[in-house]
Amino acid sequence: MNEVTEQKIFIIGLPRTATTSVCAAMLELGFKTAHTAYTNQSMNDAQVIADTPVFCDYQLLDKTYPNAKFIYLQRDSTVWLPSIRQLLIRMYKNLQRTDGGFNPTLKRCYNDIFSPLTLENVEKDDFLQSCYDRHQQGINEYFKGREQDLLQIDVSDKNSFDSLLAFLEIDTIQTQLTGFERINIGGKVTAWKQIKSPLKIEATQKGKVDRVRP
Numbered sequence: 001m002n003e004v005t006e007q008k009i010f011i012i013g014l015p016r017t018a019t020t021s022v023c024a025a026m027l028e029l030g031f032k033t034a035h036t037a038y039t040n041q042s043m044n045d046a047q048v049i050a051d052t053p054v055f056c057d058y059q060l061l062d063k064t065y066p067n068a069k070f071i072y073l074q075r076d077s078t079v080w081l082p083s084i085r086q087l088l089i090r091m092y093k094n095l096q097r098t099d100g101g102f103n104p105t106l107k108r109c110y111n112d113i114f115s116p117l118t119l120e121n122v123e124k125d126d127f128l129q130s131c132y133d134r135h136q137q138g139i140n141e142y143f144k145g146r147e148q149d150l151l152q153i154d155v156s157d158k159n160s161f162d163s164l165l166a167f168l169e170i171d172t173i174q175t176q177l178t179g180f181e182r183i184n185i186g187g188k189v190t191a192w193k194q195i196k197s198p199l200k201i202e203a204t205q206k207g208k209v210d211r212v213r214p
Helices: 019-028 040-045 054-064 077-096 104-113 125-142 160-167
Strands: 009-011 033-035 048-050 069-073 150-153
Touching (some): 019 048, 054 104, 069 125, 069 160, 077 104, 150 160
Parallel strands (some): 009 048
């Protein structure tokens, strides 16, 4: 296993809360970034990691990587609910298959956060909102008294990017970036694949995954 020398930054917002937009900004700010990490090498090589498995395993990651910082992404329910519903319906078959489908880490995280994950539940706003609220409450309770380690932002807020820079202790004059770019518009979730950067860390090792759990 590679030695970890850099302070980790974990983006622990749920899917469809602009994780890709924040990861793209992190690349522009000079951070080695992985949008999902399914091998121990990618988890160690990246300084910034988002999505699966971190939105599910943030407590274990906090213990594994001392002095890590965490970014929780909020999103208005009127925007998040239809977006997450569309994503879960699209992913459902591969999340629940026992003969393949998505990798075990991804399946575990989604089925844990959106439990019990059924198509009937996915159609209910109340169910999806309860999953969001439970995740947010868990984060607030876990980081109570450690607010300096946690940034909570909604990227639609005009001050969110400046809040990110302050949290990362980056002076605004050090970057030409002025905000978050809108990515994965209209339900698409493939924008990360098209991003080219030497700082981009792949989630898998040539398509292979490890049992990534701290």
